[in-house]
Amino acid sequence: MNKNIQNRYTFSIELVKQAGNIALSYYLNRNELVIECKKGDKQDQVSVADKSVETMLRQAIAEKFPADGFLGEEFGYERGGVVSFVGLSIQSMELALS
Numbered sequence: 001m002n003k004n005i006q007n008r009y010t011f012s013i014e015l016v017k018q019a020g021n022i023a024l025s026y027y028l029n030r031n032e033l034v035i036e037c038k039k040g041d042k043q044d045q046v047s048v049a050d051k052s053v054e055t056m057l058r059q060a061i062a063e064k065f066p067a068d069g070f071l072g073e074e075f076g077y078e079r080g081g082v083v084s085f086v087g088l089s090i091q092s093m094e095l096a097l098s
Contacts (some may be wrong), residue, residue, distance in 0.1 A: 008065075015060055018051050025089055026052070 003096045017090075026033055026049035038044040061070055071077045 010062055015057065018060070019057055022053050022056060023049060025036055 026047070034048045035045050036047075038046050051074050054074045058070050058072065058075070058078070061068055069078055
């Protein structure tokens with residue numbers, strides 16, 4: 001495997017574990033979880049957990065790979081160079097980690 005791809009793979013595995021830990025901490029305290037409606041649309045909800053996980057992912061990727069882009073459900077697309085990451089919802093991460 002190409003060294004660059006291997007580095008990205010290793011970084012991504014650790015990043016998903018960190019994101020999973022953040023998501024789990026919110027899940028364990030879900031009775032206190034704040035949920036909002038996006039733009040007043042009661043069918044499109046977002047929690048502070050969703051925003052926190054995506055923010056952490058964006059920041060970590062921007063630090064490690066500053067030229068990369070990121071597409072996330074909560075904060076949209078931030079254009080990058082060669083590679084763009086796609087953010088996962090907490091439900092998707094839960095499935096990936098189980």
